[in-house]
Amino acid sequence: MSDDQPTSAPGLALARKLNVLLDTAEAEGRKITFNDVRDAMSAAGTPLSRARWHYMRSGSGPAVKKVELLQNLARFFGVNENYLIDGEDELPPRVEAQLELLASMRANKVRNFAARQLDGLSPETLLQIRDLIDEQLSRGDSDQP
Numbered sequence: 001m002s003d004d005q006p007t008s009a010p011g012l013a014l015a016r017k018l019n020v021l022l023d024t025a026e027a028e029g030r031k032i033t034f035n036d037v038r039d040a041m042s043a044a045g046t047p048l049s050r051a052r053w054h055y056m057r058s059g060s061g062p063a064v065k066k067v068e069l070l071q072n073l074a075r076f077f078g079v080n081e082n083y084l085i086d087g088e089d090e091l092p093p094r095v096e097a098q099l100e101l102l103a104s105m106r107a108n109k110v111r112n113f114a115a116r117q118l119d120g121l122s123p124e125t126l127l128q129i130r131d132l133i134d135e136q137l138s139r140g141d142s143d144q145p
Contacts, residue, residue: 018056023103040076041069045068096123097130
């Protein structure tokens with residue numbers, strides 16, 4: 001097997017989930033560094049190298065088969081252990097929409113937006129807001145409100 005092979009769908013799904021969790025933590029005011037993750041994983045008995053963390057976040061490395069590592073990462077981020085393992089315990093659509101909106105807001109350098117202000121909005125509305133932000137970013141209209 002060559003390192004030049006395309007990334008796997010499970011690897012990309014894990015990368016997306018990890019990056020959404022990192023974006024959400026940042027939106028909540030917690031900047032999580034590799035050292036934070038490494039120290040937590042070491043304390044939990046599943047050491048994690050910088051290279052492996054990079055591969056996991058980019059989806060470019062071999063599939064992660066060590067269930068205990070994925071469970072410990074889920075605990076670290078405060079989500080159900082199965083969220084990172086098998087994909088069957090997906091976050092509810094509304095929560096996914098909020099997380100995607102927060103990621104878009106981060107890309108647009110929107111700061112100090114309280115996630116609780118989104119309570120009561122439908123997943124469709126949250127996705128429309130995200131799409132509007134993405135549209136503004138793609139046009140480069142940084143002076144527009």
